[in-house]
Amino acid sequence: MTRQAASYRRGRVLLAGDAAHVHYPAGGQGLNIGVQDAVNLGWKLAQVVKKISPESLLDTYHAERHPIAAAVLRNTMAQVALLRPDDRTNALRDAMSELLKMDQPRKRFAAMMSGLDIRYDLGEGHELIGRRMPDLELVTANGPLRVFTLLHQGRPALLNLGITGGLDITPWADRVQQIDASYSSAWELPVLGAVAAPAAVLIRPDGCVAWVGERTQSGLVDALTNWFGPPAAA
Ligand SMILES: Cc1cc2nc3c(=O)[nH]c(=O)nc-3n(C[C@H](O)[C@H](O)[C@H](O)COP(=O)(O)OP(=O)(O)OC[C@H]3O[C@@H](n4cnc5c(N)ncnc54)[C@H](O)[C@@H]3O)c2cc1C
Structure with a gap:
């Protein structure tokens, strides 16, 4: 059947x-x-x-x-x-x-x-958008951190891999975890291979990449609103 x-x-x-x-x-x-x-x-x-x-x-x-x-x-x-x-x-x-x-x-x-080839159609852009975030071992000010441990509580995460404090998501801080980290190895997706290293990644609670920052914060507010609701009132 x-x-x-x-x-x-x-x-x-x-x-x-x-x-x-x-x-x-x-x-x-x-x-x-x-x-x-x-x-x-x-x-x-x-x-x-x-x-x-x-x-x-x-x-x-x-x-x-x-x-x-x-x-x-x-x-x-x-x-x-x-x-x-x-x-x-x-x-x-x-x-x-x-x-x-x-x-x-x-x-x-x-x-x-x-299922590693799954890519949801979330629009044009970086190769990671719509794909499963790889479970990288990151370095943070508090020591090493595996990406998937961020998802255990079922909350979204914004990984800032560029300049520390370079992204401001205060109106979503009640919903979205923000982590400053670095990753120095090559970016590889399991089975699919190399992708360009992003400067920031917004990860949905299901592990899917919702937004990728390359040099600017362009599109981040739309992605946050689209996936995690409107900004909290100041
Ligand atoms: C022979 C075989 C081998 C398989 N091998 C694999 C494999 O190796 N790998 C793999 O990924 N998948 C495999 N699958 C598929 C996998 O078993 C199913 O995809 C999976 O179990 C589906 O889970 P489910 O929770 O959606 O549905 P189900 O497991 O069918 O669960 C539905 C539950 O609802 C209950 N239920 C039904 N009606 C009611 C009702 N009215 N009220 C209350 N409860 C109700 C049922 O009793 C059942 O416990 C195999 C399937 C078969 C048949």
């Missing part, structure tokens, strides 16, 4: 996990994408319930997650087709095996099946 709900949201009803998409378990992807759905939705739901964000934030859940499961469904259907025990499918399977001995196709399939 390969099925997907046409819409992940109708009013107060939201679908996630197998209720939203089911497929043959080839590649062990079902539970992963179900958990990703829940992590994508959870913080949005909390912000809407607390009236931090408008209800329209919930529509980004369908927009971001529906295409991901659609791609997994397509991929598992192809894998099921490759299991057919006839001569032509055996030949196709051999051809696929040859292809997967090559670096680039193997990396592409690994990125797809692990």
